Amino acid sequence: MPSTSFVGSLSSPKVDVYVDTGNPLLNHTVDAFLKIGTVAAAKTVAEETYHVVRRGSVSKHNLEDALKKMCKEGAYWGAVAGVYVGMEYGIERVRGTRDWKNAMIGGALTGALVSAVSSSKGDKIITDAITGGAIATAAEFINYLT
Template sequence: MQTTTRSLLDDLRSFDKGGFFDLGHPLLNRIAESFVKAAGIGAIQAVSRGAYFTAIEGAGLDSGTGGLPAEISGASKKHRFRDLKGETNRKSLEAMVKNTGKESMQWGLAAGVYSGLTYGLKEARGSHDWKNSAVAGAITGVALALTSEDSSHEQIVECAITGAAISTAANLLAGIF
């Protein structure tokens, strides 16, 4: 009897083929795979952004007196890890891990909700078109708005409209490119 062994590299290569999870239903598999992929991207994005703003600040470019344009300087204050310059390295590391986890969850939530909704709407309606994308994008936008620290009614509506617009445009442009 011959046994085959798969390496981690083989598992990672099969990740794009959709066979990484088998939760018993295609909808669950799709949500889980989208969540994991997007959460990984979110983590990379959060760490990269934090490293960038830490480097900018360390180089003295973010002094507020003209090192960076105001919109970038304002963004660095908004997206900076709150306790990155804490009293200890442990506090800084905890802040980075907490922020990275939060961003990963937000990205994963967005991808999982959107992917699950588009799949579910396709199955329910029997077709995949811009309408499915618009509804899925709007609901995903609302879900993301609700995860922010200061979600207001206006922000929730704005995120719903933005999510619907972006996903509809992506669906319509997918046929062109």
């Protein structure tokens, strides 16, 4: 029985923008802000494009709203990523070692901080800290496997 196969590899283009502030902590934080903020803005573009296609029309008001959402989402997720990366880097410097525990502590502190800033109280802050630590730790382990 004849069979066919595909041999090759797929890769996405890699674009790196590096901003040198003269401080490694700020360099990491700005890098995370830019990368994750861009991802959040791109996600919003995709969602808004879907809504425009679904509606079948676009207006100036729709475009303005989409731009506002892009900026808001990009700034929010970029700030969260910047805080997380800054926390993780700071913890790495304080502990003097680079391991998964830095991700766990950085994620927990970021989860608690973001939760507290968004007017959460008590148990919600603790739950968000646990969630942040768990997600960051899982991401670190997944990154280690790849």
